Amino acid sequence: MRTARPLLPWIVWGTAAALYAVAIINRSSLSALGPAAQEHFGIDATTLATFPMIQLIVYAALQIPVGVLIDRVGATSMLLGGSILMVLGQVVMATVHNVELAILARVLVGAGDACTFISVMRLLPEWFALKQLPVVSQLTGLIGQAGQLVSVAPLALFVSLAGWTSGFLGLAAVGLLVTILGALVIRDRPGVGTFAERILGKTGKITRNARSLGGIHNTGTVEMAPPSTEMIPVMRPTRVRGLGFWDQARRLLRIPGVRLAYWVHFTSPFASNVFLLLWGTPFLVGGIGLSPAAAGGMLSLTVISSMFAGLVLGPISSRFLERRVWVNLGIVIGIVTAWVAVLVWPGTPPTWLLIVLLVVMPLGGPASMISFEVLRSHTPRSFTGFATGLVNTAGFTASLLVILLIGLVLDWQGAGSPEDYSLSAFRVAFAVQIPFWVLGIVMIIIEQRRTGRWMRENDRKLR
Numbered sequence: 001m002r003t004a005r006p007l008l009p010w011i012v013w014g015t016a017a018a019l020y021a022v023a024i025i026n027r028s029s030l031s032a033l034g035p036a037a038q039e040h041f042g043i044d045a046t047t048l049a050t051f052p053m054i055q056l057i058v059y060a061a062l063q064i065p066v067g068v069l070i071d072r073v074g075a076t077s078m079l080l081g082g083s084i085l086m087v088l089g090q091v092v093m094a095t096v097h098n099v100e101l102a103i104l105a106r107v108l109v110g111a112g113d114a115c116t117f118i119s120v121m122r123l124l125p126e127w128f129a130l131k132q133l134p135v136v137s138q139l140t141g142l143i144g145q146a147g148q149l150v151s152v153a154p155l156a157l158f159v160s161l162a163g164w165t166s167g168f169l170g171l172a173a174v175g176l177l178v179t180i181l182g183a184l185v186i187r188d189r190p191g192v193g194t195f196a197e198r199i200l201g202k203t204g205k206i207t208r209n210a211r212s213l214g215g216i217h218n219t220g221t222v223e224m225a226p227p228s229t230e231m232i233p234v235m236r237p238t239r240v241r242g243l244g245f246w247d248q249a250r251r252l253l254r255i256p257g258v259r260l261a262y263w264v265h266f267t268s269p270f271a272s273n274v275f276l277l278l279w280g281t282p283f284l285v286g287g288i289g290l291s292p293a294a295a296g297g298m299l300s301l302t303v304i305s306s307m308f309a310g311l312v313l314g315p316i317s318s319r320f321l322e323r324r325v326w327v328n329l330g331i332v333i334g335i336v337t338a339w340v341a342v343l344v345w346p347g348t349p350p351t352w353l354l355i356v357l358l359v360v361m362p363l364g365g366p367a368s369m370i371s372f373e374v375l376r377s378h379t380p381r382s383f384t385g386f387a388t389g390l391v392n393t394a395g396f397t398a399s400l401l402v403i404l405l406i407g408l409v410l411d412w413q414g415a416g417s418p419e420d421y422s423l424s425a426f427r428v429a430f431a432v433q434i435p436f437w438v439l440g441i442v443m444i445i446i447e448q449r450r451t452g453r454w455m456r457e458n459d460r461k462l463r
């Protein structure tokens with residue numbers, strides 16, 4: 001039973017969330033620096049577009065391996081290791097002029113980024129009560145979003161003032177500072193030493209005092225109940241240790257709640273990822289006919305909307321546990337409706353409709369965090385890293401596929417470059433999202449039913 005309300009969980013979380021915010025700054029560091037990057041490396045727009053794509057592919061491909069490693073070596077080590085990879089990536093980015101090495105830099109950034117979010121998510125249930133988790137998870141997403149804000153105007157300003165090399169070295173230095181802070185502050189769970197303590201072989205007073213906050217891991221007895229849907233008899237940590245990758249995957253995927261979490265994450269965030277990562281500005285400028293400045297203004301709506309939703313959805317999903325998947329589904333249906341209205345509108349969609357789209361679509365990001373709540377309710381702790389990696393792959397795979405398909409459909413219509421963009425070509429191209437939504441919605445409904453049946457059959461209650 002947790003006995004006190006100490007500050008340490010919040011300090012650990014705050015530091016981990018700062019590492020996540022820096023990861024997001026690194027992730028999107030090229031988003032406002034496209035022209036500067038083209039000039040620095042002497043590359044065309046197509047080569048520039050491969051940078052975020054490669055980064056995303058590396059990110060998505062590493063989710064499951066990183067999740068497995070988190071379960072083996074702990075979230076703190078992976079979080080700090082990821083941060084060091086991003087520091088190295090940005091140092092390479094700062095110092096090379098060669099495009100191949102710049103791609104290597106983006107691979108390092110993508111790999112480091114892949115370690116961050118799921119490590120932070122893995123730390124949370126060790127430090128917070130179940131009831132607090134939805135709010136703390138949403139706050140984590142919100143802080144990441146703040147990182148996104150920094151990576152747009154402030155970073156571009158900094159690089160334009162300090163120059164390319166100093167700008168990226170500055171970013172690497174910030175990364176190194178938060179990594180050092182993380183090594184001094186973050187602990188896998190109460191009672192376990194910080195990274196620095198473990199290296200030095202010493203356990204400080206704060207760590208020793210924090211033991212009383214711990215549950216299952218410190219004493220060997222279950223002081224804090226695991227999620228009530230946990231399959232304790234089959235999946236105790238001691239037995240799991242020897243399981244191979246495929247055995248773990250099979251056992252996880254046999255749990256309907258894990259599959260449900262996967263589809264929730266698959267369905268909700270891809271529309272806004274696709275829009276913000278690549279196709280939003282080309283659509284607003286080349287399709288709708290807005291000026292780049294007006295398009296930028298419209299895009300900033302997405303950040304505000306997503307941050308607001310992050311604040312609201314945490315308490316909602318904590319309060320309405322049984323209905324959280326329906327909340328997610330409602331948001332997805334809202335996104336689909338807004339998009340379909342834009343796609344079928346005769347002529348250029350009016351500004352109010354575009355505003356509705358740009359307010360509703362980004363709700364999918366915070367809504368996707370509900371998948372991690374669902375996951376937590378159904379996954380044994382010893383599998384959480386793996387399961388979080390698996391679920392986090394879903395939305396990013398969908399995003400990558402949709403990004404690629406939109407490009408292909410534009411090319412297929414002969415509208416693949418800015419001078420050939422047209423609203424009608426974008427309409428056809430953005431329609432590739434529809435089968436992804438249909439698949440996701442159908443699978444959510446199927447897995448939600450299976451999960452309900454599984455819970456009734458196993459006499460489980462959702463917590």
Ligand SMILES: NCCCC[C@H](N)C(=O)NCC(=O)O
Nearest residue numbers: 117141142269310365366368
């Ligand atoms: N406030 C938006 C949070 C979106 C979270 C997103 N669905 C996600 O899974 N993010 C993973 C990451 O690495 O950022």
